[in-house]
Amino acid sequence: VPSVIVAIDGPSGTGKSSTSKAVAARLGLSYLDTGAQYRAITWWMVTNGIDLDDPTAIAAVAGKPEIVSGTDPAAPAITVDGVDVSGPIRTQEVTSSVSAVSAVPEVRARITELQRSIAAAAEGGIVVEGRDIGTTVLPDADLKIFLTASPEARAARRSGELQGADVNATREALLKRDAADSSRKTSPLAKAGDAVEVDTTDLTLAQVVECVVTLVEEKR
């Protein structure tokens, strides 16, 4: 079976991570969560007291933390300087700070390079999920998917994951992050011209996975 590279992009709460992991597991492919990498570098900046209102300060230390991403869809661990940060990168503090860090070109350049080397090393193929994978990181991907969903569906999913979180507050925070990610200058969140758009609002996870698996099989 030839190797295949699948790019899955879209805003938060559209089911990117669940879909990407399930598709990778089904097809025996590696998996890379690029949002986790931006969260990891953000966690390091927060932990080291870097002023996140100062892009120059962020740029100056962008190369410092060593980030290692696991690519097993069943257990995608991520470490920063040898410390497993899989839990800490999901805090509210990191989530609300990540867009400011990921907008800095020096951060993107370094994380993009890391992503490309991981994709190139993945034997058999890989599913890479993010915001700019189809447009910037892997423009030659064999298949590009762009997931969307209504703001209401996205907020409902996220507040379900965050156990007891207020749906309206979650919706506002999510839309604010998407607006920041979509309007930044360097590789914003965008649908690639050749991406297949899948609206997941009224679909179950199983249905989305089935749809993507079918599209991958057609490409192989």
Ligand code: C5P
């Ligand atoms: O997917 P997740 O919500 O974990 O992504 C966290 C943040 O990382 C996004 O809001 C965005 O700022 C950044 N990101 C990015 N480019 C990617 C993936 C994530 O800028 N390819």
